Amino acid sequence: MATLWWIMFWGAAVLFVMVGALYTLAWYRPALLARFSVGQWLVGGGLVMPSVVLVGLVAAAFVLGERMIPRPLEEPPLRVYAQAYQWDWRFGYDDSDATTSELHIPAGQPVDVVVTTQDVIHSFWVPRLAGKIDAIPGHENVLRIEADRPGSYRGICAEFCGNGHTTMRFTVVAHAAEDYDNARETAFAEAGR
Amino acid sequence: MIVSERVPASRLMWLLAGFIVWSAAFVALYSMLSIGCAFGWDQAFLGPISVQRAVLVGLLVISLIAGWWVVRIAAERRRAAGGAGLVLRPFIETAAWMAAWAALASTLFSLGPVLFLTACH
Numbered sequence: 387m388a389t390l391w392w393i394m395f396w397g398a399a400v401l402f403v404m405v406g407a408l409y410t411l412a413w414y415r416p417a418l419l420a421r422f423s424v425g426q427w428l429v430g431g432g433l434v435m436p437s438v439v440l441v442g443l444v445a446a447a448f449v450l451g452e453r454m455i456p457r458p459l460e461e462p463p464l465r466v467y468a469q470a471y472q473w474d475w476r477f478g479y480d481d482s483d484a485t486t487s488e489l490h491i492p493a494g495q496p497v498d499v500v501v502t503t504q505d506v507i508h509s510f511w512v513p514r515l516a517g518k519i520d521a522i523p524g525h526e527n528v529l530r531i532e533a534d535r536p537g538s539y540r541g542i543c544a545e546f547c548g549n550g551h552t553t554m555r556f557t558v559v560a561h562a563a564e565d566y567d568n569a570r571e572t573a574f575a576e577a578g579r
Numbered sequence: 580m581i582v583s584e585r586v587p588a589s590r591l592m593w594l595l596a597g598f599i600v601w602s603a604a605f606v607a608l609y610s611m612l613s614i615g616c617a618f619g620w621d622q623a624f625l626g627p628i629s630v631q632r633a634v635l636v637g638l639l640v641i642s643l644i645a646g647w648w649v650v651r652i653a654a655e656r657r658r659a660a661g662g663a664g665l666v667l668r669p670f671i672e673t674a675a676w677m678a679a680w681a682a683l684a685s686t687l688f689s690l691g692p693v694l695f696l697t698a699c700h
Contacts, residue, residue: 444688448696451696452697455700528700
């Protein structure tokens with residue numbers, strides 16, 4: 387998702403420089419700009435330019451959006467479970483009944499997060515790992531995430547869900563594959579206390 | 580002194596008509612997308628394409644026909660009011676005609692991707 391951010395950043399930078407150049411020209415060389423008619427400015431700046439920008443952004447969003455879809459892999463990725471409630475998260479795993487308050491995943495491999503909620507609509511968002519996905523009551527949405535390297539990745543609820551929405555944060559902890567089982571056992575022990 | 584022209588609602592309606600078609604198409608496609616995925620229409624096939632894709636593309640085609648119909652009527656009303664070329668006169672009829680074109684283009688641009696994007700996962 388960082389890719390889309392950079393596309394938008396550089397796009398905005400180019401537009402900023404262009405508008406700055408036009409202001410400068412309008413100030414120092416008004417005769418240059420006066421060569422174009424009002425109609426040309428309206429069609430060029432009001433129709434053609436935004437169309438080009440929008441088509442580019444939409445195309446980028448389509449390509450990146452298709453990439454986010456959890457397609458079946460030859461080796462099915464690890465599945466973990468994220469349940470939202472007002473106003474916190476619980477995370478579960480296939481091989482244990484215990485849950486944790488931080489989501490533990492192995493680094494360097496795709497992980498499918500099955501997202502749902504026990505009350506209202508929330509949204510699971512870890513900006514550094516993937517886009518947002520809504521948590522819908524009675525429905526399971528699957529989001530594929532992957533952490534390139536071990537570390538802590540901050541996540542938030544990205545859909546307004548009531549008074550506690552702004553504090554509904556969580557952390558995804560990615561561990562080196564060989565440390566994953568131990569780290570999770572420790573987390574279970576802490577959660578059980 | 581400002582003399583304002585009285586514009587009957589029926590003339591103003593054609594300003595909105597194209598984008599009303601667009602918004603109806605948007606709501607129809609968005610809701611049918613979710614309904615179709617919930618009922619597994621992407622797993623059922625009509626020949627080479629899924630039922631889900633057939634329903635969505637069918638709705639898109641209906642929307643484009645409706646949008647085109649609005650463009651034709653707006654063009655006819657403008658011609659009857661004496662408008663021609665790319666001149667903004669008579670104003671309401673010309674704006675309605677251009678808005679109808681904009682709505683038709685928007686329908687194709689924002690809803691056309693149902694032709695190729697993944698519908699459900």
